[in-house]
Amino acid sequence: MAELVEEKKIGTETLTINGKSVSFFSGDTILEVARRSGVYIPTLCARADLPSIGSCRLCIVKVEGMRGYATSCTTPAEPNMVVTTNSPEIEKLRRGILELILSEHPSACLVCPIRESCEKFNAPSSKTGRVTGCNMCPNRDICELRQLVEYLGLKEIRYPFLYKDFPLERDDPFMDRDYNLCILCGRCIRVCQENLGLSAISFIRRGHDTKVGTSFEKLHVDGNCVFCMHCVDVCPTGALTVRGSKWHGYPDSETPTTCILCERGCELVIDTKWNKVMGAHPIRDMSAGKREYCVKGRCCLPALFNSPDRLKYPSTRRDDGKMIYTDWDNAVRHVSEIVSHYSPKEIAVLSSRHLTDESIYALNEFARVYAESNIFYFKDAEIIFPNIEKSDEIFKDIKILYLTEANSFTDETIERFGNLENIIIQDIYPSSLSRSDKVCAVFPTTVFTEMNGTKTCADNRRETITKAAEPPGNAIPDWEITIQIGNALDSPDFRMRDFRSIQSNIQMHPWIITAIPMVPKDSLTYRGFPIADFVPDFRIFVEGRLKSKGEIHF
Amino acid sequence: MYELVEKSEVFNVHEMVIDAPEIAHSIEAGQFVIVMGSENSERIPLTVSDWNTDTGTITLYVLETGMSTLELARMKVGDSLYAVTGPLGSPSEIRDYGTVVLGGGCYGIGAIYPIAKACREAGNKVISIIEARYSFMFYHEKELHAACDQVLYATSDGSKGKKGKVEDVITEMLEKGVKIDQAFFIGCTQMLERCSEATRPYNIPTKVALNSIMLDGTGMCGACRVSVGGETKFACVDGPEFDGHKVDWKELDQRKSAYTEQETVVYQSYSHGGEVPKVGSA
Numbered sequence: 076m077a078e079l080v081e082e083k084k085i086g087t088e089t090l091t092i093n094g095k096s097v098s099f100f101s102g103d104t105i106l107e108v109a110r111r112s113g114v115y116i117p118t119l120c121a122r123a124d125l126p127s128i129g130s131c132r133l134c135i136v137k138v139e140g141m142r143g144y145a146t147s148c149t150t151p152a153e154p155n156m157v158v159t160t161n162s163p164e165i166e167k168l169r170r171g172i173l174e175l176i177l178s179e180h181p182s183a184c185l186v187c188p189i190r191e192s193c194e195k196f197n198a199p200s201s202k203t204g205r206v207t208g209c210n211m212c213p214n215r216d217i218c219e220l221r222q223l224v225e226y227l228g229l230k231e232i233r234y235p236f237l238y239k240d241f242p243l244e245r246d247d248p249f250m251d252r253d254y255n256l257c258i259l260c261g262r263c264i265r266v267c268q269e270n271l272g273l274s275a276i277s278f279i280r281r282g283h284d285t286k287v288g289t290s291f292e293k294l295h296v297d298g299n300c301v302f303c304m305h306c307v308d309v310c311p312t313g314a315l316t317v318r319g320s321k322w323h324g325y326p327d328s329e330t331p332t333t334c335i336l337c338e339r340g341c342e343l344v345i346d347t348k349w350n351k352v353m354g355a356h357p358i359r360d361m362s363a364g365k366r367e368y369c370v371k372g373r374c375c376l377p378a379l380f381n382s383p384d385r386l387k388y389p390s391t392r393r394d395d396g397k398m399i400y401t402d403w404d405n406a407v408r409h410v411s412e413i414v415s416h417y418s419p420k421e422i423a424v425l426s427s428r429h430l431t432d433e434s435i436y437a438l439n440e441f442a443r444v445y446a447e448s449n450i451f452y453f454k455d456a457e458i459i460f461p462n463i464e465k466s467d468e469i470f471k472d473i474k475i476l477y478l479t480e481a482n483s484f485t486d487e488t489i490e491r492f493g494n495l496e497n498i499i500i501q502d503i504y505p506s507s508l509s510r511s512d513k514v515c516a517v518f519p520t521t522v523f524t525e526m527n528g529t530k531t532c533a534d535n536r537r538e539t540i541t542k543a544a545e546p547p548g549n550a551i552p553d554w555e556i557t558i559q560i561g562n563a564l565d566s567p568d569f570r571m572r573d574f575r576s577i578q579s580n581i582q583m584h585p586w587i588i589t590a591i592p593m594v595p596k597d598s599l600t601y602r603g604f605p606i607a608d609f610v611p612d613f614r615i616f617v618e619g620r621l622k623s624k625g626e627i628h629f
Numbered sequence: 630m631y632e633l634v635e636k637s638e639v640f641n642v643h644e645m646v647i648d649a650p651e652i653a654h655s656i657e658a659g660q661f662v663i664v665m666g667s668e669n670s671e672r673i674p675l676t677v678s679d680w681n682t683d684t685g686t687i688t689l690y691v692l693e694t695g696m697s698t699l700e701l702a703r704m705k706v707g708d709s710l711y712a713v714t715g716p717l718g719s720p721s722e723i724r725d726y727g728t729v730v731l732g733g734g735c736y737g738i739g740a741i742y743p744i745a746k747a748c749r750e751a752g753n754k755v756i757s758i759i760e761a762r763y764s765f766m767f768y769h770e771k772e773l774h775a776a777c778d779q780v781l782y783a784t785s786d787g788s789k790g791k792k793g794k795v796e797d798v799i800t801e802m803l804e805k806g807v808k809i810d811q812a813f814f815i816g817c818t819q820m821l822e823r824c825s826e827a828t829r830p831y832n833i834p835t836k837v838a839l840n841s842i843m844l845d846g847t848g849m850c851g852a853c854r855v856s857v858g859g860e861t862k863f864a865c866v867d868g869p870e871f872d873g874h875k876v877d878w879k880e881l882d883q884r885k886s887a888y889t890e891q892e893t894v895v896y897q898s899y900s901h902g903g904e905v906p907k908v909g910s911a
Contacts, residue, residue, distance in 0.1 A: 181762070181763075183762035183763055183784075183786040184762070184785065186785070186786060187762075187785040188785075188792070188793050188794070188797070189794060189823070192819070193819065196817075196818075196882070199889075199893075201694045201695075202694055202695045202699070202892070202893075202896070203641050203692075203693055204693040204699065205638075205640055205641040205693075207640050207641060207763070207766060208762050211641070232786070235788065236763060236786060238763065238765060245703075245901060248900065319896050319898070319899065320896075320897070321896070323893050348893075349890045349894070351890075351894060353893075353897075377894075377897040378897040378898040381894055381897055381898075382898065609898065611899075612900040614900075
């Protein structure tokens with residue numbers, strides 16, 4: 076991609092923009108040439124990552140020798156063209172066009188006499204249903220229409236306002252739609268149709284009644300929509316929003332990281348506010364991607380990770396049998412003392428496919444030193460010991476389990492460990508197993524948005540995971556808990572001291588990571604927990620999809 | 630109990646007529662109820678805008694402005710609210726003042742109606758001033774016209790009445806020399822403050838209905854406390870109406886935004902098809 080842009084910079088032909096000679100390649104539009112040479116032309120419907128249709132008319136420019144004004148997004152550049160992108164006349168026309176657009180978009184707040192104090196008072200916007208002005212609009216802080224009003228210095232709208240009075244569309248999972256805000260730029264339709272090839276939406280009805288919708292105006296969940304939300308990402312207004320991620324205004328930070336809910340390992344930007352995950356989306360400038368994001372990474376993370384049920388403090392079982400909260404030092408000491416009473420062949424470790432490479436490696440090292448490499452994982456509710464010939468013998472020997480995915484156990488699978496005495500749980504949520512009286516300690520750990528690290532994904536890509544949010548309470552990453560216990564047990568053979576030593580070891584022994592299979596794309600769980608248990612809209616999505624298509628794929 | 634008998638929406642304000650005969654028989658102008666949509670809902674105070682002792686119903690105008698009001702907005706006729714507690718708060722002080730001006734915005738357009746009626750019955754000349762962004766956003770107009778001597782309008786875009794807000798209409802009246810003996814305002818904190826500032830230079834006695842965050846509504850918890858003239862008052866039992874010239878507006882705004890984080894995060898796990906999510910500090 077970078078090479079392509081470089082190459083384009085030294086185009087073969089030249090034209091003049093605002094008196095400056097600029098080179099270009101044949102096939103470029105005037106808008107593309109202008110953008111590359113650093114000349115701003117306002118647009119609402121055109122985007123660099125979408126095919127242009129010239130519907131908003133804001134990108135008009137004057138081309139010498141051409142009648143009237145040309146839309147720069149659809150006019151091919153030609154050698155020796157003389158283009159003017161800005162003049163009092165063009166500005167006046169653009170303001171007129173914007174006024175017309177705003178005569179069908181609730182814009183009273185833009186011309187309200189108390190606009191400034193009201194915006195300060197309503198920061199972020201008030202959480203309304205039907206949007207009747209900017210201060211009730213979830214998109215206020217990133218609205219492209221508002222930015223253009225500022226840019227063109229529009230102070231007054233001369234036309235009476237027409238409210239289209241479409242019903243609010245809030246019956247779909249995850250997505251709210253208020254087409255009374257829509258300016259019919261068609262970006263959502265283009266991204267769905269031309270970039271992704273899904274065509275879940277299109278212009279429906281005619282004339283003033285024209286709106287964006289599905290065929291037969293069915294719910295999106297009953298149609299072709301996969302809820303990738305690329306339409307939301309490209310919408311220049313607040314017409315399309317993700318219900319759970321729309322009221323926080325400007326995020327405090329935007330952190331690029333990798334989604335590890337499945338093996339695809341998609342690049343994702345996490346919006347953070349109040350130290351919490353508020354939303355996840357593709358990089359903004361490239362959000363009209365050619366590959367759709369899945370609903371899991373795009374919409375489920377905030378609810379999945381911010382649930383009040385998250386484990387927050389380490390707890391251990393007291394002599395009187397009660398579980399009590401304690402600090403990390405005490406918890407680690409308590410557990411290492413218990414573990415030290417067992418011989419390595421009596422210990423087994425449950426790894427999880429959802430862990431980061433560092434956490435998988437640390438667990439593997441723990442198992443190698445203290446558990447005779449008795450490490451296992453779950454695959455379709457089956458227990459797999461990759462290092463050991465499968466035999467019932469091993470289940471009889473195990474007396475203590477160290478689990479990172481406790482919820483994958485059913486009553487039946489846990490009963491296979493017939494002589495079990497103790498269970499150590501390291502998890503994000505309580506599970507039915509964590510209430511068992513064999514549990515001697517529960518360690519709260521982090522989800523992937525709350526830690527740094529790497530994850531080996533499909534095609535052996537090793538992707539970076541960057542911390543975007545604070546963990547709840549005193550939760551710490553899996554690898555950190557594992558090496559704390561490993562070091563407390565004090566075997567000279569346990570060589571993991573910190574994050575760095577784990578990372579350099581992964582580079583030397585990558586097969587230790589790949590021995591644990593990756594999470595399949597169609598997985599409906601995270602660390603053994605059904606995503607739908609924490610994200611009610613995901614349940615509606617899955618059930619709707621199963622009903623209409625009989626199967627579900629991401 | 631508390632069945633939703635009628636429901637309609639006018640641009641984000643939801644008219645809810647609720648079966649609550651005991652409340653309908655005992656409520657007075659200016660009082661409110663505390664409502665819970667479902668068993669796990671937050672308790673929210675809502676001004677009662679009308680009531681009918683024959684049908685045993687009360688009318689609330691609910692502005693959707695957060696999770697709890699979203700839940701009410703999604704209810705359908707025939708659904709029942711989990712709880713409606715009231716009447717709560719002190720009734721408005723109604724006497725023969727002379728000329729009374731009532732200002733209302735958003736849910737306040739509906740909420741000033743019973744006070745207007747009561748003031749008229751007490752012999753006052755009643756002028757109502759209502760504000761909205763657009764002309765088509767007004768509601769309950771016919772009833773208000775019937776209860777008032779005059780209804781004046783203010784809109785942000787100038788499509789009906791004066792272009793501006795309630796305080797612009799009042800300032801214009803006062804500058805013209807219209808005598809106002811008492812003012813009542815109901816709306817968002819910002820509107821109450823601006824209107825109070827408009828009446829202050831003319832020393833017009835001004836009552837504002839405060840909408841601080843409230844829990845029990847009976848003076849036990851103190852969540853709704855506000856500073857009025859340097860004294861701590863409880864909006865639920867000492868109010869909701871207070872002297873608009875003495876309210877500490879800055880403190881009120883700060884206290885009202887104390888839970889912005891929780892109020893925002895709760896949307897993450899909300900589903901129209903599911904239960905109201907738990908609020909926590911995870």
